[in-house]
Amino acid sequence: MSSIATPPDPAPVSGADDGAASGAGLHWRALESLYAAAPINRLFDSELTVTGEGRASIAFTVDGRVHHAAGAAHGTIYFKMIDDAAFYAANTLVTDRFLLTTSMNLHFVRPIKAGRVVAEGRWVSGRRRVLVAEARLVDAEGEEIGRGTGTFMRSRIPLSGLPGYTPRRD
Numbered sequence: 001m002s003s004i005a006t007p008p009d010p011a012p013v014s015g016a017d018d019g020a021a022s023g024a025g026l027h028w029r030a031l032e033s034l035y036a037a038a039p040i041n042r043l044f045d046s047e048l049t050v051t052g053e054g055r056a057s058i059a060f061t062v063d064g065r066v067h068h069a070a071g072a073a074h075g076t077i078y079f080k081m082i083d084d085a086a087f088y089a090a091n092t093l094v095t096d097r098f099l100l101t102t103s104m105n106l107h108f109v110r111p112i113k114a115g116r117v118v119a120e121g122r123w124v125s126g127r128r129r130v131l132v133a134e135a136r137l138v139d140a141e142g143e144e145i146g147r148g149t150g151t152f153m154r155s156r157i158p159l160s161g162l163p164g165y166t167p168r169r170d
Contacts, residue, residue, distance in 0.1 A: 037164020054123030072111035085121030
């Protein structure tokens with residue numbers, strides 16, 4: 001096993017109960033807090049919502065601050081939002097460790113210049129050491145503008161020790 005990989009949780013948390021007081025619900029709210037606390041996310045008008053076991057979405061706004069020279073969103077924005085949505089979808093299934101992105105395959109479908117975009121993340125497979133998740137970007141008209149599939153590996157970094165990983169009690 002890699003020096004940065006850890007074995008899985010002793011027992012996966014069931015996603016059947018999405019109440020804020022459940023173990024899964026508390027973990028999901030803590031993941032949302034972790035996203036909000038990450039310094040990189042202060043640069044973006046974005047918000048993560050864990051929508052269920054293996055599912056997460058990030059609503060964000062594209063504007064001129066993230067344009068490339070030809071006046072549309074730079075590919076780094078596509079990558080960041082696809083990576084984050086897929087990552088958080090996968091991390092809903094891992095309650096003890098932070099996941100690391102080990103690979104990401106992106107497809108740019110069409111450019112976007114401005115507006116609200118939602119990155120919809122969904123876990124695909126794996127629960128032990130490596131997890132696979134995908135995400136797609138959808139514009140305000142419901143059109144897909146990009147998609148990607150990522151591979152994520154358990155790290156040795158405990159979620160409980162990360163600044164921001166605290167449940168929000170709604």
